[in-house]
Amino acid sequence: MKPALILALLPLPAFAEIPEVDAAWVEGNTVHVTLAHPDEGWDHYADAWEVFGPDGTSLGIRELAHPHVDEQPFTRSLTLDNVPDGPLTVRARCLVDGWGEDRHPVERR
Secondary structure: OHHHHHHHHHOOOOOOOOOEEEEEEEEOOEEEEEEEEEOOEEOOOOEEEEEHHHOOEEEEEEEEEOOOOOOOOOOEEEEEEOOOOEEEEEEEOOOOOOOOOOEEEEEOO
């Protein structure tokens, strides 16, 4: 069998469906994040986001306890004990596909 034919018969890789951060902002000690994700139900949904301080330290994780199939995009908030000065970032997680590699900036309002 020719190599090109063998490659054509291999299954295609699955593409991750990491939640997209549409917006992220902080007001006082509360971080707000708007996510978009093709939630399918209890077996596949955006299940968390995490906020990081300027030095990359995790400041907290907002767990999402249920799918948002009919509520897209959606915004959830997390109140922190202390918000450090400097730039903050967030990343999102999907129950199936795990954490996204991209960190998105958090706007200060």
